[in-house]
Amino acid sequence: MPLLVLILSSIIKIVIIVHLLLIGVMAMIWSERRVSGWMQDRLGPNRVGPQGLLQPIADGLKFMFKEDLIPDHVDKPLYVLAPAMLLVPALVTVAVVPFGNAITLFGYEIPLQIADVNIGILYVLAITSLGVYGVVLGAWASNNKYSLLGGLRSSAQMISYELTLGLAIIGVLMLTSSLSLRTIAVEQGAYPWQWNFLIHFPAFLAFTTAMYAETNRLPFDLAEAEQELVAGYHTEYSSMKFAMFFMAEYMNMIVGSAVTVTLFLGGWHFFGLENVGGPVWSGLISFGIFFVKTAIFLFVFIWVRWTLPRFRYDQLMNFGWKFLLPVALTSIVVTGILWIATGSRLIVGIGNVIAAFIVVSIVAGLLVMNKTPEPAIQDSNRQITPSALDAIE
């Protein structure tokens, strides 16, 4: 492929995908509100446009025309920088996600992926881990106790759950022997029973859960818990800067879902449907399949939001360190041993589930046995004193 074509096709892909993401964000905002309404037996937005479809645009316009307020007491450079630092990683991650099989145009085969990096999954992890800076810096720059607490919570939470995020995919990597997302998607094959989420079911659950935590979604949204911290790290933000935080959150959801679909749900594969039609059509169909899968996963996001209540902070830490992390570690050990010993994906899958069950039972048993009456949470974590450390830890 000539360099020119490569550059051109890449630019086109980037433009399309970024716009798709932005549109996706709007769609998500709309569907979140509509689905929430549906789940709570109310209507949701239904005035602007048919079914309220134009509501996100209205919201966007409102954000744009509001006064861009920069409070007096903030650390100005960081205050301005923070929303961008949250949004950029979310956008950049998408570069290595394969949206579909290749599409053939004008005799050139163009893969539906911006860049097939050979360390793709490491890239995703690296960039995802940067998302926390936006939150933390925004929180600190706001020079506001509530924001700061939100930022602290967020950073601790993200560091904790990143571990699970990284460890949970190692089983997948071991069986695929590749770090490239495209290879991982291709290796999974066409049929759902070949997909990774069945082979690594506990790891899949752990990964998904950790991803919820990474995106600061309910039930893990302690960084912006309204009842405790007003609006957490973005309390001081308004107008477009707030909108950027807002968009980043949804964008993270979309990208996270896409990564999950690629890693665990067979990517663009679905019963061989992706191979139907010519070189052009099959590419488009595979993209469609990928889109649908991601959409379903996003629906689960909203569904979970209205199903599970928010964790308390210590529960969050306990859950992350004492359940998810052991499950992810077990998954590595079990997958490795069983794969070497038997070489059968079926046995690996069954073994993973059994081992995870055992580990969770043990941990739960230990926790129940060691249960001591929980001390009341002290008021002192309202102010940042050395003693607040202990309460936060």
Place this chain on the structure above:
Amino acid sequence: MSKELIVVLLVAPLVGFLINGLFGKWLKGNEKLSGWIGALAVLVSLVCSIIAFTSLNGGAAPFDETLYEWITGESFAFNIGFRVDALTAVMLLVITGVGFLIHVYSIGYMHGDEGYTRYFAYLNLFVFAMLILVLGNNYLMMFVGWEGVGLCSYLLIGFWYDKQSATDAGKKAFIVNRIGDFGFLLGMFTLFAAFGTLDFATMFDDAEADNFQKVFGASTLVVATLLLFVGAIGKSAQIPLYVWLPDAMEGPTPVSALIHAATMVTAGVYMIARSAVLYDIAHTGEVVAWIGVLTAFFAATIALAQNDIKRILAYSTVSQLGYMFVGVGVGAYASGVFHLVTHAFFKGLMFLTAGSVMHAMANELDMRKMGGLKAKMPITHWTFLIGALAIAGFPFLSGFWSKDEILHSAWGSSPLIYGIGLVTAFLTAFYMFRLIFGTFYGESRVEPEVESHLHESPPVMWLPLAILAIPSAVIGLLLGWGGHESWFHHFTKSVFPEAHHDASGNVLLFMVISSVIGLAGIAFAWTRYSKRAPSDEPTNAMHKFVANKYYVDEVYNSLIVQPIKNASHYLLWRIVDNGVIDGIVNGVAAIIRVIGGTLRRFQTGLVQAYIVSMVLGIVLFLAYYLFFA
């Protein structure tokens, strides 16, 4: 024979030692278990030894292999290697066989002792070290074992370390042995300088081919073998280094039986038998034989006047070791080793019976307070009697055969040695039966409160006695029938050089003479002691002189120990240590104090100031390295 077999044989006691030594604390509640672990470890070794013995194929197929390279230099290599030939196989059987029985015996004997597990740990360690000593295929391995058994001997003599006399005896044994070991080391160095290796096989081949560096000219091997013999003198308690062995009786009696009668003290004999080739070439055997026969006679005379049964046995051991040296000294290596084997059985047996007596008598050792024990302790009595008859050379018992062979060979070498040996045999029979009559016959002189407790020992103790009594009685007949044409000689033929003097004279005549001498000794003892107790007080000057062991300990004390002590106290401590060394130390300290007083002002407590000086150092060092070096 496989490598694995040897490793198992060797490691089993080590494992026993580790278990008892490391986990003894947890085994304490169940001391029987601890004892049986120890015994089992040795049993494993025994079984392996038997397998090794049978697979030797009558001495035809020796095993010699290196397992591990220990120290490797440019021009030399010391290896951990093992050699199993006829000599080693015999030693293995003696060590593990007698060792096993003594372990079993100890289970009963040590019952209720505070250091029960420690005892078995030491005992197992001893067996391990002894096995290394006899298994090694070079002098270095032998030396490792040599030192190992020395250590265990020290530990076990001082086993009851809260008893002053026991710790003193342990120290004495250790120090006296060090003198011998020093000789052994020097001998080893000489050999290494001469041959460039310490491996038996290559060294003996080179020696026979006269292919070695003559570090001391023609007398190289003479020097080396005599130095090695100094080691043997220390380890095997010969004149003048025999003084530690009687004191070593402070240890538990089974230890005396195993270490100070059956195995360790015979290491010197083993070493000379092993180095037979060298001694043959160097013609130093005569020295060995003379030292041996003098020791034999000298120790026997001391034994005449002792009243402590273990001490009598100890001097008897020294005396019998002297016999063995006579054997290996006159070139009858097989006979010497043969006597080693028979002696291991009957002397082990006698020590154990002595232990049995002590057990019954509440640790009483003085035979003036015994007498008439035969009725109370029949098994002990009979087994002891068998042992005593064997050592006295009663016809057809084991000692008869081996001692006879040695005397026979001695005649061929020097009639004078033969004569002294014969006298010693008479003395041996006499003092042994003095002991028997004093202990088991006649009126009971036992104190009343002790007498009420008198009993035969439990089965775990008398069973080993009974078992040991059998070989004590018959092993000589089995192995030694036929004198120099016996099975034992055939078996060990491959190991030893040809005897250079033929057995002259009528074999039967020699046998008759020694039998008569032995019986005469018994008869003489019967006339003197069958009716009356051994005398309380020495009656004349000669008796007193002998009863006090010729005052050798006192002579050593005033000639060697006191001068060294005084020199240490006045010269080394007062002048060298207090004056010179302390002066240097204090002076250095004073200088440093002055420097430190100046330098401490630089210690500001500020980390960064330190780092600045560190970086300054780095910069200067780099500058020097880059531009000036």
Place this chain on the structure above:
Amino acid sequence: MNPEQILFIFFGAISLIGAIAVISFRHPIYSALSLIVTFFAQAGLFVLLGAHFVAAVQVIVYAGAIMVLFLFVIMLLNLGTLSAQGAIGGKLKGFAIILGILLAAEGIYIAMNALNDTAVASAEAAAESVTTTTYDIGELLFTKYLLPFEVTSLILLAALIGVIVLVKREGQEEN
């Protein structure tokens, strides 16, 4: 000027500027941010050197974990700028900077000259464009350097326990 040189100058300049910023900013938060920038530029240099895996790990470990920890602590202790006067006066400070410049000069001298006629220099021409893959690193890591690898796991474990002990004891004292 080929693209590699351009990129080298770009990333090199950023990392130098970032590094200088680390030691120049008064406020630790800005220092930390500058350090993150430096780390990113270094990751870029690693990519330039064909070490993709190391680049990714650099971002994950340094930017993703270590620096977050730094920020976390800075925010937790709510550290402001420290007062200017200290025991190390201006003289020592000037001396330190001079020392640093000397050190840099020596380092550059080493970098430029010391590698002459060494194995490195001779091998350089042969292996200019070799890209090491994750596979290569993994293979080395789990064969030749297996023991060091296991030892690092012990180091991490020790650090883990150490941190818990450090912080836990303090907590109990206060309660």
Place this chain on the structure above:
Amino acid sequence: MPLEYYLVLSALLFTIGVIGVLIRRNAIIIFMCIELMLNAANLAFVAISRSLGEATGQVFVFFVMTVAAAEVAIGLAIIVSVFKHRQTINVDEVNSLKG
């Protein structure tokens, strides 16, 4: 790109780290400077690894990073506990090393 350029860059970064350790008083910034020095070493490792055409240097970078992570964890814990006791992390004021 010649190896020397990377090494010069590495040397410069290292020196900046050293200067930082020498002139800054904030323990956390000193700590960051140490990280900077480690990174400079990493850069040299990777550059030489590329020049030699083998991955060993990168393996060492991996080890350096592991040690750095452990060191940061411990170091920050120490800083936190020092702060709890003395309410400062100014190294000038933390001078208990004085004899």
